[in-house]
Amino acid sequence: MRSSGLFPSRRLARWHLILPLTALLVLLTVTPATERLDLWLYDTLIQQSRLAPPDELVLVAIDEKSLDRLGRWPWPRQYHASLIDRLDQAGASTVAFDILFTEPSERGAQDRQLADAMKRHGDVVLPLHIYPSDDEQPLREFLPIASLTKAAGALGHVHVELDDDGIVRGFYRREGLGEAVWPSLADAVIQQSGMETQGSDTAAVAADAPFVNVRQNHVRIPFSGRAGRMPSVSYIDVLEGRVPPQKLRDKVVFVGITAAGFGDMLPTPVSGRTAPLSGVEFHANAFSAIAQDRVIQPVSGWASLLLGLFSVAIIGACFPRWRPMRTLALAAGLTLLPILVSYGLLRLQALWLTPGAPALTAALAFPLWTAQRLGLLNRFLNRQLHALGRERRITIGRLEDRAPAQLLDELQELLQASDSWLTSNHQPIRGQPPSGSDTLLPQKQAGKWHHEASRSRIRFFRNGYWHELGLVWTSEADAATVRPFLDSLHLHTGTTEPVIERSRERVSHHIEQVHNATLALAGMRRFIGSGFERMPDGVIVTDALGVIRYVNARIPEWFQLPRESLTGMPLQRLMISGSTEESRQPERIWRERILTILNERHEDVIDYWLRDRALLIHLAPFDLPEQRHPGLIVNLSDITNLRERQRQYREAIDFISHDVRSPLVSQLALLDQLRREDQPVAPETLDQIARLARRSYQLAEEFVQLARAEELTDKRFYDCELLTIAENAVDAVQEQALANQVRLELDGREDLWLSGNAELLERAVINLLTNAIQYSPGNTVVSVSVENAGQTGALSVTDQGPGIELEDQPMVFQRFRRQKGTEMGGPHGAGLGLAFVQTVAERHRGVVDLVSTPGRGSTFRLYLPLTEPD
Structure with a gap:
């Protein structure tokens, strides 16, 4: 996998994670850094793995009741002898005392009495203890007195050490000075009772200097629970025969002090420091674990290390490829994995695997990975900020x-x-x-x-x-x-200058810088996007294969296609689908144009007709970001108005060169003829010259009036009344109507006010009336009506002439267009009169329409928006 200067490859990122995690795992494994964590996890799990005591176990408790009946402790040893006899009579198999007999009694007879009772029973186990006699003395082994030692079936040490946190969790199964020869009290009971267990202590005896306490085979105990959970009977009840013999028959009996304030009180994982176990209960729990083969053996540290390496390998494989939430879930799962494995081994195999090191390594993986990502992000931000600082920006600035x-x-x-x-x-x-x-x-x-x-x-x-x-x-x-x-200009900034607080913390400062840069880029993007969207031209951007990737709002509007369908469409298909039949070029021509531009990287300009819209297409190659090959940017400019002006310009030239020149040339020819003949001018000749002069004047006047109408703006509007405009127009053409024997009728009673230019409106009505009179037969009527049509005023002119052919009706309002048939035929006019009417109507935000039936006359209607007079 390739990598750039900004982003390391996945393989490199994986080793950046695996190596520190492995080093951390080894460090946690070989040092006691996670010892307290392991102890806490063990205590939590062992409470879920409590072991019920075996049926053959019973505890004879020296409790408060016994102390109350038998007096102060220590008791005479004859009581213990009597107890052994009672137990022997009841059929107890093995009796273990958690009472030290390291000193002879004041009365030697009592020691002999106890020794005789022990011999009669034959299976009595006594404890020994290893501790210094005082603070300045070395360790010593304190055995029972000689007579009791000889009478005892076995001896077992009752030495118990607390862990570093003050909790006792297990014991050494062998211990001794110089040699680990003494089994634990529980092991001694097992051996004396003849029980065979898979976990019997058969290890070789370790040896050392005679003053060194040699210990081996440390195991932990699955306790049965808090104090009092062991099956027990009171010492005094057994001594006085109140315990049924069947309750003690074939039982292993542990005798010891359970009364508060007497003997050893040991805090355990299941009891804590608030309700510690007595020493005899602890040894009874040890016996229970050994007898049921449930003593907990520690697993080698290599197993914990291998489990941690397995987790590190999974983390290294998955973290660089997964998203943060998935990596967090994986880290949480791998943190729980060693704990679950330890719990499973504890419940099923009585093995303890320390989970602290692998669990803590997995837990720290996500923060370490996050720190590396933040470091990478920080470097990326630094470089990007530096790059952004070098970018050239479009700065408009606020007023x-x-x-x-x-x-x-x-x-x-x-x-x-x-x-x-x-x-x-x-x-x-x-x-x-x-x-x-x-x-x-x-x-x-x-x-x-x-x-x-x-x-x-x-x-x-x-x-x-x-x-x-x-x-x-x-x-x-x-x-x-x-x-x-x-x-509309906003220049005031307020009377207080803003105080900008900047963070001194490095990451926060970089985040603030990126935030500001992001805002600047977002503003630039909005500026560019809004600029493209509001451009009067259409813009298309294609990739290196000529496939459209971006269009602005003009393209869907002009081509009448959904914007979503344009993205992904080849450019040549769009150009062919939108062009008119007259201007359509084969697909091969468009393809060759696009390939030529992309290959040779030169620009091209094409004239294009899109329905009734004339477009000028400018194609230019440009380099796409992060692309090796150039794309195309296509600019479509709407030049319909320009083409229309060019057409009007050509028509105006034709009009001037033909229609205007023709009467002038005729006038000049007549004048030259008169000059050559040198005779008095005949009235007919003067009438002809006058007619030609009026013809030239009429054509020039129509041309000038149309130009004035096209330049009309709202600034030249004022309040005017439509009925008055119609009356003035009728008065203006009365003479022409009389000459043509046409009668004018005006119908209108309501004053209709509008905002407009009365002069041009009157001229437009005169044009309509002139056409109606000119093409009406004699002894006919031209009707003019003015009426209110809601929000508009309607002025109509109706004649009784021959009408207009259907195929000519769409062209009557086009300039320089003259009817060649009946109504619009003849030599009169230049085709500007009705074009002037339409232009005046459009400048007043109105419309003009035509209703004509050949042979039945024509009706022109002018609709203008009405207003209230100021």
Whole structure:
């Protein structure tokens, strides 16, 4: 797997994780670092693995009741002799005392009495202890007195050591000075009773110096529970014969002190320090474990190490490939794995595997991996921040951050004010406030423009200073034009500067830097994305195979296709599907164009017709990020208006060269003829010259009126009344109507007000009436009606002429188009009259339509939006 300077390969990352985890595992295994953790885990698990005592075990407890009846401790040894006799009579198999008889009694007869009782029974086990006689003496073995030692069936040590945390969990099965010859009390009982167990202590006896306490075969005990869980009877009850013999028959009997304050009290994992076990209960639990082959043997540290290495191998294999939540779950599972294995071995095989080292290693894997990821992230952030710092940015800047002097210059350049001034804390910086402007604006109006006649000024706070900026206009009209724009500008930053607190912690500082860089990049992305989306041109971006990967909003709108369907479409398919039949090029031509651009990396420009839209397509190669091969960026410019203007320009040239020149040439020819003949001019000739002059004037007038209509804007609108406009138009064509023997009728009673240009509207109605009169037969009627059609006013002109053929109706409003049939035929007009009417209607946000039936006349209707008069 390859790696870059920023990201290590997966193999390298794996070893970066495995090596430190392995070193940590070995360190935890060979040192006592996890000892307390292992002890706590053992105590927790052993409480779930309690061992029920065997049926052959019974405890004779020297309890508070016995002490109350028999007096102060120590008791006379004749009591113990009597107890042994009672037990012998009841049929007890083996009797073990957890009572030290290391000193002879004051009465030697009692020692002999006890020894005789022990001999009569034959299976009495006595304890020995190994400890120093005082703090300055070496260790000594304290055996029972000689007579009792000879009478005892076996001896066993009762030496118990606490672990480092003060809890006793096990014992050494052999112990002794110089040689580990003494079995534990529990082992001695097992041997004396003749029990055969799989876990019998048959190990070789270790030897050392005679003053050294030699210990071997340390095991742990699965306790039966808290104090009092062992089957027991009271010492005094046995002594006085109140215990049924069958309860003691064939039993292994442990005799010892259980009363509080007497004898050894040992804290264990199941009892803690609050309710410790007595020594005799501890040894009884040891016997129970040995008799049932459930003593807990420690597993070699190599097994724990191998289990930890297994976990490390899984971590190294999975962590570099998995997501954080999965790695966290894996780390948690591998942390529990050694604990579960230890618990399983404890319950099933009576083995104890220390789980602390492998569990802690797995638990630390995720933090270590996270630290490595953070380190890698930190390095990545440093490099990316350094790279971002070298990137060139598009900085537009806010007006609130612009220097006041620069702001004044830019406003002056844009708005062309006749004069301007700028003050800072009442001191002039640029120009001088005109007279009458020396009164400062109040602070409550800060950030708001104050307009006075032909002056505009604003007060704002910037960088700790109050500034006032003023502009003077040439006229009231100029001031009225720029005031809405000025009111939309926000220049005031407030009277307090923001305090930016920056973190001194390195990672937090880097996160803050990345956050700021991300905001800047997001702003840049929005800027670029919004710019592409709002471009008047269409933009397409393809990959190296000419497949579309991005389009802006213009492309789906123009091609009438869903945006989602365009992504992934080959460019040539889109171009072929959208082109008209006349301009469609074969797929082979488009494919060759695209391949040529991609191979030779040169630009190409293509004229393209998309339905009724003329487009200019500019194809250019460009390098895609992280790509070896270039893609295409395609810019589609809508040049429909340009093509239409070119067409109109050509038609205007044709119109001027033919329609306008023709009557002028005829006039010049007639004048030349008159000059050559040198005769008085006949009235017919003068009429012909006048007719040609009027023809030229009419054509020029129509051309000029159309140009005025096309330049009409809202600024030239005012309130006007539609019925009055119709009346004036009717009056204007009355003479023409009388000459053609056509009667005009006007129907309208309601005043309809609209915002528009009455002069051009009247001219449009005159054009409609002139056409109607010109093409109406004599003795017919041209009707004009004005009515309210809801939110619009409708003005209609109806004639009784021959009508317009259906195939000619779609072209009647096109300029330089003349009807060659009945109604629109003849030599009159240049095809601009109805084009003028349509242009005037569109400039007034209205429409004009035609209803005509050949042979039955025509009706032109003009619909204009109505308003309330101011």
